[in-house]
Every structure is written in structure tokens, then in C-alpha cells.
Amino acid sequence: MSNEPSLREQLSALADGELAPDQARFLLRRIDAEPALAAEWQRLHLARACLRRERIALPDVGFADAVAARIRAEAAPAALGGWRRTALGGAIAAGMAALALFAVAPRTDVAPTAAPVLAEVAPLDTRDLALRAAPGELQRASDRTWSPLPVAAPFDLRVESYFLRHGGAATAAPRGGFVPYVNVVATPAAAPPIPLRDPQSQGEAARR
Amino acid sequence: MSENEIDQALVLRVQAGERRAFDLLVRKYQHKVVGIVSRYIGDWAECQDVAQEAFIRAYRALGNFRGESAFYTWLYKIATNTAKNWLVSQGRRPPTDDVPVDDAVHLDAAVRLKDGSTPERELLRQEIEAAVTAAVDGLPEELKLAITLREVDGLSYEEIAESMNCPIGTVRSRIFRARDAIDQRIRPLLNDTESE
Numbered sequence: 001m002s003n004e005p006s007l008r009e010q011l012s013a014l015a016d017g018e019l020a021p022d023q024a025r026f027l028l029r030r031i032d033a034e035p036a037l038a039a040e041w042q043r044l045h046l047a048r049a050c051l052r053r054e055r056i057a058l059p060d061v062g063f064a065d066a067v068a069a070r071i072r073a074e075a076a077p078a079a080l081g082g083w084r085r086t087a088l089g090g091a092i093a094a095g096m097a098a099l100a101l102f103a104v105a106p107r108t109d110v111a112p113t114a115a116p117v118l119a120e121v122a123p124l125d126t127r128d129l130a131l132r133a134a135p136g137e138l139q140r141a142s143d144r145t146w147s148p149l150p151v152a153a154p155f156d157l158r159v160e161s162y163f164l165r166h167g168g169a170a171t172a173a174p175r176g177g178f179v180p181y182v183n184v185v186a187t188p189a190a191a192p193p194i195p196l197r198d199p200q201s202q203g204e205a206a207r208r
Numbered sequence: 209m210s211e212n213e214i215d216q217a218l219v220l221r222v223q224a225g226e227r228r229a230f231d232l233l234v235r236k237y238q239h240k241v242v243g244i245v246s247r248y249i250g251d252w253a254e255c256q257d258v259a260q261e262a263f264i265r266a267y268r269a270l271g272n273f274r275g276e277s278a279f280y281t282w283l284y285k286i287a288t289n290t291a292k293n294w295l296v297s298q299g300r301r302p303p304t305d306d307v308p309v310d311d312a313v314h315l316d317a318a319v320r321l322k323d324g325s326t327p328e329r330e331l332l333r334q335e336i337e338a339a340v341t342a343a344v345d346g347l348p349e350e351l352k353l354a355i356t357l358r359e360v361d362g363l364s365y366e367e368i369a370e371s372m373n374c375p376i377g378t379v380r381s382r383i384f385r386a387r388d389a390i391d392q393r394i395r396p397l398l399n400d401t402e403s404e
Contacts, residue, residue: 072227
């Protein structure tokens, strides 16, 4: 038996799960090193089982030692369990997939260094125009300040082809695709011009 | 740190390569595991071997233990499977009436009579149970109440402190003193066995 009453009291609290984690870790290591504490640990749980009227049987003397001797001959169980290996493998696979996606996928973004087209257009001075243009050729200011938006990088042809095929298949499906009243992708040839209606005719249509 | 958390901490240490941590789990659960195996295997010597084998299998499989269930629940399944497999390997038919883990630890004495324990071991077990009961009966009232609330009713120290209207430190001390008194009763019985 250990001569330290405080240590034995800690052992009792440990068995009840009432010891602080740091103390518990320390004590568990002490039990490893002190056979008397290990034996008391064993008796404490035996007494507990008796008090709780649990089904027990007394193993032969030296049962735990025999198991320990056999375990010494065994290789240590993998520190990284099977499920952890699986999780790690999955994480590596996901990482590789993400790397491949970003490394190989076409870039559709505009380089941050590319200046907008508007910035390259020299500001117009309407006084100059007024002086140079002939009467009647003057343009409205709103017309002159217009400039086309930057054109996005060309779309990947494979992706574009996929969307076209997907759109065609969706509309050709028996029920007209998953949203039958919407053209998912409209090719220029397939998309009929949408007739513009004046507000009055739209109001009439709504009333009908 | 709850009882399950203690087991889990020990499991993590074993998984980290500390084999001695497994010894504490063996010492904690050996009585129960041998009790489980003895339900299946009548011969005492075979029962001991199979119980040992169950622990060895648990040790080998510990790398795959995820902690999704309590360690004892997991160990219980290994013990029953090991016992059944052993019976099959011997050309015997394992019983089909499995007992749930929660019920398996609370079987009555009539079932115990079927155990393969030797008469000497069974007598010793009864002596130990009687010694524990006598030790508790002989305790001062506050120690008896504290150990009963803890071990039988399963109350935490905080709950016991509330119930007994005393500080938690006093509860801890009372429970330890009660256990010390019980240990003084059962230690000679076990030491007698060890000196055989």
C-alpha cells in the first residue's frame, strides 16, 4: 500500500471521476510506477462491484500480470487508429482534389493589375468638341461618356459545351427538364427574340 | 473527469504506445470480464484463458476504438464474441440468448450458480462480498451514507455534498475513509489467495 494518504485519497477520487484532469493524469502515471497503488486500484473496483451487486468472478491470482506479460510480447496498437488513418487519407485526397481544381481549372477572373478600360479613355472636354465640331454634330454628354465594360476572359469551351448539352437535354426531357418553364441555357439560334411590349399592352395582358 | 473520461484517457495513452496504461484497464475490468466469459464457458481454466484472450484482442483492436461508446461496452462485446468464437472453435453451440450489457452486470445469484467458477473461487467471492457488506455496516453513519450515495445511488460529490449539507472536500474525505475501511477487510482475503 502506498504510504501517502493524500495519494490514496486522490486514487479514490480518481475512481469516482472527481479528480481534476491534471491531477488525474499525474496520478495515473504514479499508478503505473507503483504496484501497490495498482493493486489498490484493483481492489477498489472489486469492492465497488460488490457494493453495486454486479456480476463478477474472481480471476486467478496474477491474471492481470499474465495479460501484461502477453501484451509485452505484442506490438503496440497503432497510435493512429484505423478511423484516424481513414480520416487522414480522406483529408489528403480532398486536399489533392482542391489543389488540382485550382491549379488546372481555367481562370475566369480578371487580373487585378488590369486597369479598367474606362481609365484608359482620355477625359473629353466638351469645350474642345464644341470648338472642333461643326454645328449639328455635337453629341450629348451622356453619349460621349459611355464606354464598353471590360470583357470577361473567354469561357472554357468544354464548360460551355457542357452547359449547352445540359440545356438541350434538360429541355428535351419528358417533363421539359427540372424546371420545364425555364430555358436553362438558350443558344443564340434557339432563343427567339422576345417581343417588346409597350406598358399599355402589358397592362391589358395582366388584366386578361 | 468522469469515469468514462478516465477510461478514454487511458485508451489514448495506450494508443500513444504506453502499454502499462492498459494494465489499469485490465485491473479495473478483469472481474467483470471473467464474470461475462464464465456465463459461456463452464470450465474455469478455459474461462481464464478466454478472458485473457479477450483482453489481448481488445488491446490489438484498441487502435480502432473511436470512443463512440463507453470503453466497457466495447470491451463487453469483445468478451462475448471471444467466448462465442471459442465455443464454435470447440464444436460447441454458443447460447443465443444474449444479455444486454446493462443487464449483464446485475444478474441474480441463481444465474451465478451456473458459472464455471471453482468452488474455492466462488467461496472466496462470497467471502469478499460478505466482508464488504460487513465493513459498510460497521462504518459510522456519515461514512456509510456517503459511500452508499456514491456507489449505490451513483451521486456525484457535489450532489452528495448538497444531500449531506457539507463541503465537497468533506465528501471526498468520507468516501475515502469508507473505502479504506472496506479495503482493510478485503485485503487480507486477497493476500491469502496470493500467497497460495
